[in-house]
Amino acid sequence: MKAIVYNNPWDICIEEKEEPAIMLPDEVIVEVRATGICGTDLSIISGEYLARPRVIIGHESAGVIVDKGSSVDNCNIGDRVIIDPTYYCGYCENCRKGLRNHCLLKSTTEAGVSIDGTFTRFFKTTQRFIYPLQDNVPFEQGALSEPLSCVLTAVKKLAVTPFMRTAVLGGGPIGLLFYLALKQYGIQEGVIYEASPQRIKLIEENNVLSKGWTLSPAFIPQKNQYDLIIDTTASLLEKSIQAIADGGKISLMGLRNNQQTINPREIADRSISIIGSIDSQDTFRHAVDLINSGRLELHKIITNEYDLSNFNAAVKDLGCDLHTRQRSNNISSLKSVIRIS
Numbered sequence: 145m146k147a148i149v150y151n152n153p154w155d156i157c158i159e160e161k162e163e164p165a166i167m168l169p170d171e172v173i174v175e176v177r178a179t180g181i182c183g184t185d186l187s188i189i190s191g192e193y194l195a196r197p198r199v200i201i202g203h204e205s206a207g208v209i210v211d212k213g214s215s216v217d218n219c220n221i222g223d224r225v226i227i228d229p230t231y232y233c234g235y236c237e238n239c240r241k242g243l244r245n246h247c248l249l250k251s252t253t254e255a256g257v258s259i260d261g262t263f264t265r266f267f268k269t270t271q272r273f274i275y276p277l278q279d280n281v282p283f284e285q286g287a288l289s290e291p292l293s294c295v296l297t298a299v300k301k302l303a304v305t306p307f308m309r310t311a312v313l314g315g316g317p318i319g320l321l322f323y324l325a326l327k328q329y330g331i332q333e334g335v336i337y338e339a340s341p342q343r344i345k346l347i348e349e350n351n352v353l354s355k356g357w358t359l360s361p362a363f364i365p366q367k368n369q370y371d372l373i374i375d376t377t378a379s380l381l382e383k384s385i386q387a388i389a390d391g392g393k394i395s396l397m398g399l400r401n402n403q404q405t406i407n408p409r410e411i412a413d414r415s416i417s418i419i420g421s422i423d424s425q426d427t428f429r430h431a432v433d434l435i436n437s438g439r440l441e442l443h444k445i446i447t448n449e450y451d452l453s454n455f456n457a458a459v460k461d462l463g464c465d466l467h468t469r470q471r472s473n474n475i476s477s478l479k480s481v482i483r484i485s
Contacts, residue, residue, distance in 0.1 A: 147200045147264035148455050148482075153191030154469045158452065161200065161260070164268035169215035171270055174227055176484040178283035178449075179262045180204035182291060183318065184399060186464045188257070190471050192400055195257045202263030202482070203229035203256035206277050206286030216271045224277040226289045226435075227262065227269060228428045229255035245297065245423035263452065265484055275429065278436040284449065284481040285435055285442045288321070290424065293431035295321045298395050298421035299329060304372060306330030311387070313337050313363055314376035315347055317479040318397060320445050322374050323357060328434065331372075332356045337363040340463075340473040347478065350444045363387075378402045381418070385410065393417045448477035452484060 147161040164173055179202045187193035188201055195201065205227045209219050219225060231253040232244035239247050247253070255261045255269075277286040295318060310331050312319045315338030323336060333356040338344050344359055353359065363380060365387035373384045378398025385406055388394055396418065411418065424431075434440055450458040456466050461476045 145265040146452055147260075148202060148452065150188055150195050150199050150201050151197055154189065154466060156189055156201075156455070156466060158455065161264060163266050166211050166213050166268075168270075169213040170272070171213045171268055172209055172216055172219065172274060173211040174205070174207040174225060174267050174269065174274070175210045176205050176207040176227075176262050176265060176267055178206055178287045179482045179484060180284070180287045180291065180317075181458060181462060181480045181482065183316065185256070186459060186462060186471065187399060189459060189464055189466070190469075193257075196259075199257065200260040200262075200264050201256045202261040203254075204287045204290045205229070205262040205267065206283040206289070207267070207484070209274070210266070212271075218271050219274060219276075224279065224283070224286075225274045226277050226286045226432055227267065228273040228275065228293075228424070229261065229269075229290060230423050230428075231255070231273070243425070245425040263455070263482060263484075275432040276436075277432075278438075281436055281438060282443075284446050284483070287481060288442055288446075288479070289428065289431045289435050291318060292321050292325065292435065293424035293428040294318075294397070294422070295325045296427035296430050297423065297425045298322075298374075298397055298419070299325050300425075300427060301419050301421055302372065302393050302395055304329050304331060306332070308371040309369070309389070310334035310372045310374070311337060311363070311370045312374045312376070313380050313384070314398070315340075315343050315359065316376065317445065318376045319374070320347070320352060320478065322376065323353065324440050324442075327354070334358075335360055337361070340475050342473070342475045343478065346447055346476075350447065350478070352444045352478075379404075382406060385416065388414075388416055391415045393419060396420045397422070445478045446481055448480040449483050450480065452482055455482065458482060
């Protein structure tokens with residue numbers, strides 16, 4: 145089977161890989177139909193996020209069950225499913241503390257990072273990590289369950305209330321999923337700050353935002369401006385502290401390396417909460433239910449689809465140029481999906 149293989153930073157190629165086979169009774173094999181391109185994939189390619197050389201990348205996926213072990217009882221061959229790629233053992237210290245997103249085995253079990261992922265035709269997992277996808281929901285929308293679940297984990301930590309004055313920094317896929325999630329929690333007004341003119345144009349052309357939400361190209365902080373700031377860029381913490389109100393909350397979810405200077409006294413003196421979040425923690429089913437409901441209008445943010453052979457063009461449209469080995473804001477897609485078969 146053909147697969148997108150990471151060798152080293154900026155060294156990505158399509159290779160033939162052996163198809164997985166059932167070895168244990170709880171295993172399932174999914175024929176992948178759609179895999180979303182994540183910001184983490186772009187950071188792996190550019191060397192900003194470490195991955196194991198020779199690994200198949202990709203982790204946001206939906207597909208069809210094509211084989212299963214003898215003890216699997218929650219699905220049948222032919223079922224449409226969503227894959228939860230965030231493995232957890234359930235018995236390590238972190239799992240037993242309720243931190244399954246920080247499972248101590250993660251460094252050797254992370255799909256698309258330390259073990260083979262889903263930019264390929266077949267992916268093997270266990271019955272614990274599959275969820276049903278409704279027949280009327282396209283596979284590419286089902287593939288957004290993983291990033292949506294990560295966003296929902298962050299929102300749950302923030303304990304948001306409907307009348308928080310809200311800013312989302314970054315209008316990429318994660319920023320837009322935050323917008324959708326926050327609306328589910330009652331926040332019907334807010335601002336999304338996005339520096340890329342191309343991305344702003346795409347958001348406007350696709351009529352992504354509902355009444356009450358606006359776009360702005362530049363985040364210019366003012367005192368007591370927001371009660372809630374979501375920074376998906378990993379680069380605007382200093383400005384966020386300038387703009388957050390006393391008692392306000394700042395969510396950090398970006399994974400790009402960045403150094404920021406803050407005054408700890410100000411955090412304490414103004415009761416500011418800075419809350420980091422990664423991966424999914426008890427929210428994957430919530431994400432699946434929202435996507436299966438069909439009410440999120442995810443088709444508005446999935447703007448480009450490619451086949452596996454056009455992977456280089458796909459990431460270039462997201463500002464990650466394998467030829468020049470550079471990342472930029474020269475972006476021509478909001479959320480891009482690879483259609484596998």
